[in-house]
Amino acid sequence: SQTIHQWPATLVQPVGSPLSLECTVEGTSNPNLYWYRQAAGRGLQLLFYSVGIGQISSEVPQNLSASRPQDRQFILSSKKLLLSDSGFYLCAYRGSPNEQFFGPGTRLTVL
Amino acid sequence: GNSVTQMEGPVTLSEEAFLTINCTYTATGYPSLFWYVQYPGEGLQLLLKATKADDKGSNKGFEATYRKETTSFHLEKGSVQVSDSAVYFCALSDKDTGRRALTFGSGTRLQVQP
Numbered sequence: 476s477q478t479i480h481q482w483p484a485t486l487v488q489p490v491g492s493p494l495s496l497e498c499t500v501e502g503t504s505n506p507n508l509y510w511y512r513q514a515a516g517r518g519l520q521l522l523f524y525s526v527g528i529g530q531i532s533s534e535v536p537q538n539l540s541a542s543r544p545q546d547r548q549f550i551l552s553s554k555k556l557l558l559s560d561s562g563f564y565l566c567a568y569r570g571s572p573n574e575q576f577f578g579p580g581t582r583l584t585v586l
Numbered sequence: 587g588n589s590v591t592q593m594e595g596p597v598t599l600s601e602e603a604f605l606t607i608n609c610t611y612t613a614t615g616y617p618s619l620f621w622y623v624q625y626p627g628e629g630l631q632l633l634l635k636a637t638k639a640d641d642k643g644s645n646k647g648f649e650a651t652y653r654k655e656t657t658s659f660h661l662e663k664g665s666v667q668v669s670d671s672a673v674y675f676c677a678l679s680d681k682d683t684g685r686r687a688l689t690f691g692s693g694t695r696l697q698v699q700p
Contacts, residue, residue, distance in 0.1 A: 481629075507686060518675065518692040519630075524685060532685070565629055569686055573618040573637065573679040577629040 477502035481566050481578035488585055494539075494553040496581050498566030501547065507569035508549040510541055512562045513580075519565065525549060561585045588613045592676050592691035599666055599698050607661040607694045609650075609676035617678040619643075619652055619659040620688070624673045633661075633674070666698045 478501045488494060500506055507526055511519040521534045523541035531541050538557050542550045549566055563582050567575040593608040611619065618637045622630040634643030639654035648663045659676060676691040 509687060519688075519690040521687050521689075524687055534687075567688075573686060574620070574632060574635065575679075575688055576632065577622075580629045582627075 479566060479568055479576060479578040481581050483581060484579065485582045488556050490558055490585055491555050494556050496551040496564055498549040498578055499547055500568045503568065505546055508543065509567040509575065510551050511565045511567065513565060514562045556585045558585050588678060588680055588689040590676050590678055590689055590691035592694050595695040597694060597696050601668055601698055601700050602665045605663040605666045607674055609659045609661065609691060611657050611678050613678055617680060620677045621650055621661050622675045622677060624675065630675065668698045668700050671696055671698045
């Protein structure tokens with residue numbers, strides 16, 4: 476069966492510091508992978524998606540970047556965090572043929 | 587572009603009450619439709635889905651019917667429990683072959699009181 480992991484679970488970072496969030500998937504090959512952000516009290520916004528190693532599509536201009544160095548690894552990064560980067564970050568993979576399955580999320584607070 | 591509109595919350599009900607959370611969508615073609623549930627501090631879990639018009643998705647006592655004529659996918663449950671307290675998201679999946687991303691509504695918080 477497929478599982479999806481995210482870490483860290485929570486993170487508190489100062490403004491201007493770098494960021495690296497990791498997502499890994501087990502039990503599936505060449506999945507579509509997604510990063511979403513959920514701001515407090517709001518819905519989910521798609522940030523990035525990837526259809527394969529090294530293939531990243533950005534949905535909105537922002538202070539973040541994504542990379543996919545391995546088939547089942549998806550990383551969200553920033554060189555310098557902004558206050559507005561605070562939120563709940565969710566990684567997901569696409570299952571059959573339209574479903575998406577989400578990881579447990581990372582709660583990021585930028586102070 | 588695609589969009590999903592949900593009724594604003596919070597929705598507060600007493601245990602065993604009937605639940606309806608309205609969801610309407612705008613999309614080109616015939617998307618797949620989903621309800622996800624988010625319990626406090628957790629990620630999203632797929633609750634139910636429907637892939638074509640008139641399909642009814644159901645799970646854990648929750649139901650939703652894909653209504654093409656009204657572009658709706660309302661979530662219902664006949665008798666809610668305290669454990670159903672969570673945020674519920676309606677979503678659609680676009681048909682773009684490569685992207686297949688989900689477009690979410692803003693979420694509806696449900697609070698069930700004993």
